[in-house]
Amino acid sequence: MTIRSARSRHMANSAILRISTLAAMVGLAMLIWILGVVMKEGFGAFDLDFFTKLPTPPGMAGGGLANAIAGTIMMTVLAILLAVPISILAGIHLAEYGKGAKLATSMRFVTSTLMGVPSIIMGVFVYTLVVKPTHTFSGYSGSIALAIIMLPVVVRTTEDMLNLVPVALREAGLALGAPHWKVILQIVFRSAKGGLLTGVLLAVARVSGETAPLLFTALNSPYWMHSLNEPLANLTVTIFNFAMSPYADWKSQAWGASLLITGGVLLLNISARLAFRDRNRNK
Amino acid sequence: MKKAIILCAIIATLAGYPPAPGAAEDAGSINGAGATFPAPIYLQWAYQYNQIHPGIRVNYQSIGSGAGIQQIKSRTVDYGASDAPMKAAELDSNGLIQFPMIMGGVVPIINVSGISAGQLKLDGPTLANIFRGKVTRWDDPAIKELNPELSLPAKAIGVVHRSDGSGTTWIFTNYLSSVSAEWAKEVGADKAVAWPAGNGGKGNEGVAAFVQQMDGSIGYVEYAYALQNRMSHVRLKNADGNYVAPSRETFAAAAANADWTHAPGFYMILVNQSGKDSWPISGASFIILPKQQPNAARARIMLEFFDWCYRQGKEQALKLDYVPLPENVIALVQDTWKSILNAEGKSVWP
C-alpha cells in the first residue's frame, strides 16, 4: 500500500467532495430549469378561455382545453375506481394470508415485474383486447389502460403498509373474538390508512402524466364528453399532438397543459409524502 | 363512507360537466381519422358545422393516412381519410367505398437563413437527389446551377420527412419516382418508405415544426401548413419546363387534367401533370367509408356533413388554398353514395 502524503489525500478528498456538491447542484439546476421553463411558458397560456373553452381549429384564435382537463380527471377517477379495490384486496392477501408462503414470494416477484412493463405495451394490449373488438376508441379503454398501470403499484404499497402494522394489533382483535376479516378491515386498515392513501396518491401521480397508453385507446376529441364509449379528450395526448404541431397558439396551449399536469403530479407527490409523515407522527 | 359519497358526487358532476344544450339530436360523435394533408380544412369544417348544428360533433383526428386506412379497415372509426387512395380490389375486399373530398398541393419547404419564400428554384431530379442524401449541402453545384442569382450558404442540408404512414408522402414519393429513375429504383413510392436520409416528423404538423426549428432544413408539407405558418416554399419546374410557385391556381391547373370518370374507386394520381401552370406535386385527399351502415341515421348525418363540406365549405377551403372539387365530380361522387346500404339493403342516399 502506497503511503501518500497527508496533503495529497486531503486534496483528493476535497476534490471529490467539491465534485459531489457540484453534482447535486447540477441535479437541482436541471430541476429548476425544467420547472422554470414549464412555469414560464405555461402561465403564459393561462387565461379564462384556457379553462373554459373548447379547442378551435388551427388558425382560429381563442379556444381552450376545458374538455381535456375534464377528460383527464374523468379517466383518472375511473382508473382509480377500477384499480384500487382489486389492488387493495390483493395487497391484503399478500400481507395477511401470504406471509412466507412460496406463492406469496412469487406473487411479489410478478407484481414487481408488472410494474416494470413499459406503459406503451399496456396501450398495445388494451388496443388489441378492447378497442379492436369494440370498434371504437373510448374513454373506457383509456381508463382500463391506466388502471392496469396503477394495479401493481397500489398492490405493493398496500402490502408494505399493512406489513408495518404491528402483529400485536391483529392478535388483540382476534383475541376479542372478532372474525379475521373484520380484524383486517376495521382494525388493520384503520391503522394503515395514511400509508394506503400514500400508495394510491403515488399511483395516481404516476398515471396522470401517462401519454403512451392513451394514444391508442382514448385517442382525443375536440368536444365535451358525451359518453365514455367514444374518444375522450385528455391533456396528455393533447400535449403530444399540439407540441408536434407548427402552430404557435397550439404550442402555447401544450405548455399550459404541461404546467397543469406537472403541478397536479407534484401536488399529489407532496400530499403523499405529507400523508405518510402524518401517519408516522400520529403513531 | 363519507368519502365514497363525495367521490360519487364528483363523478356525477363531471359526467354532466358541460350542460350540453340541444343534446336531443345527439347522435354521438362521428369519428373520423386519417390524413394530416387535409386536416386544417377538415377541422375547420367540423368546427363550423358544429356551430350550425350543435348536436352533431364530427371528431376528426389527424393521425396520418396510413392510420386512417388501418382504423377504417378495423372499423374503429366511422370514416377514414387518406391522400393515398386505396385500389379498387382492396376497397372491395374490405367492403369500403372511397371518394375524393378536396384537392391541394404538396410543397417543399425550407428554412435557410437568407433565402425567402419562393426564391429558391428546384427541379425534380435535384429534389430527388436531396432526399436521396446525394446532395448534402446548400451550395452544391446542382442547386447553384438552378439558382445562379442566389447566394447559397455553405450549410449542411437537414432533410425532414415523415416518420408515420402518410398520404402526403405517397403523393411526394410518387412525384420523386416519376422524375428520378434512381429514386424509383432505390426507394419507390408508398405511404411510408425506407428513407435514405433525414429525420422523421410525425404528421404534416411534425415536419413543419421540425423545419421551423432547424436552420438549413428542407421538408415537404401540404400547402396549407406552409401558408398558416408562413414558411418558405420552393418553386418547382413542372412537366412543361416552367418554374411554378404553389398556389390554388397552380394546383387547380394540375387538377384540371384529372379524368375522374375513368378512375375505378376514384383512384387518381395527380403528380407531374402537363399544363404550363400546373404544380407538379398536386393530389387529392379521399374519404373512406364502409359500404354497410347498420345505423342508417348516423350514416345519413355523415353524408349530409360531407355534402355540406362540398357545397357550403368551398369558401373556407379556398381561403386555405385548397382546391374544391368541381360540380361534375361532386355529382359523380354522390352517385356512388347510392351504394351505401343500410341494414335492410336500401341505400342511405339520397
Add this chain to the structure above:
Amino acid sequence: MALRSRFRPVGEHNWGDSLFRWITLASMWVIPLLMAGILLELIRNSKLSLAKFGLGFLTSNAWDPVAGNFGALSSIYGTAVSTLIALLIAVPLGLVIALFLAELAAPKLSALFGTAIELLAAIPSIIYGMWGLFVFAPFMARFVQPILGKYLGFLPLFQGPPLGIGVLTAGIILALMIVPYISSVTREVFRMVPPLVKEAAYGAGATTWEVTKGVTLRYSMRGIVGAGFLGVGRALGETMAITFVIGNNHSISASLFASGNTITATLANEFTEASDPIYLSSLVELGLVLFVITMLFQVAAQLWLWSLRKRLV
C-alpha cells in the same frame, strides 16, 4: 359493545373469513393473469411476422413498409445506445449525488436536496419531451454539439450536423430521468453500511472520501448494481421523452449526433397506422421484444437484489 354478541364458539366454521380470503386470493391472481394475458396477446398478434421473419427479425436492419420487410435491429440499437448513454451519465452522477446527500450535507439541506432530486423522477415523461424538444435540443444544437464536434470530431461518435435532436440528446434526457432512481437506491444502500466499520475507519484517520471508497462503496457495490438495473428498466420503457427528440429515423449510425429510433418511439409513431397486417404484426412483435427484454431485466434485478438481501441479513 355487548361482548356476548361478539363471542363466537371456538372452532365454528366462519364463512365470512373464507369468503374474504377467497376474494382477496382472486384479486391477487389478477396480477399474474394480466402478465400472462399481455404476453399471450403480444404473441397472438405478432404471429404473422414471427412466421415470416423468424429470429432474423432481431438481426435485420430493414424497415421497409413498401416491401413489407421489417427488422428490429435499428430500434433495438437506438434503445440500447440511448440507455447506455443514460447509464454512463446517471450512475456516476447518481452515486456522487447520493454521497453528497448521505455524507456531506447537513440534515436539513440533505432533506431539501433529496426531495428536489426525487421530484425530478415525479415529472411526467411528456414534460421531459416538451422541454427536450423546445429547450434542450436547441441548447444542444447551439452550444454543446458544435463544441463536441470541434474538439472530438475526429471520433466517428461526434460527426455529422449538430441538429440538436438525436440519440445523444435523448440519452442525456433519459439520464436525468433515471438519476433520482439511482441516487435514492444508492442512498438507501449507503445507510445499510454498518456505522461501526465507518467509525473505525474515521478513527484511523481516513478522510471522508477514503471511508467512502474503502468502506461504503465496497459494502454497497452490489446495491449500486441493483440501482443500475432499476435505472435500466426505467430507461428501456421510456416513450414520450424519447419520441420527441430521437428524430424517428430507422437507421443505424455510428454518430451520436444522428437521429435514430427506439422500440418505444417506433410504437408510438407508427402503431395506429400500420395498414398492412404484416406491418401491424411487426410492430406488435417489436412490443413483444421490448416486453421480453424488460422482463429479463426485471428478473435479473430482482434476483440480484434478493441475493443482496440474503447477504446482508
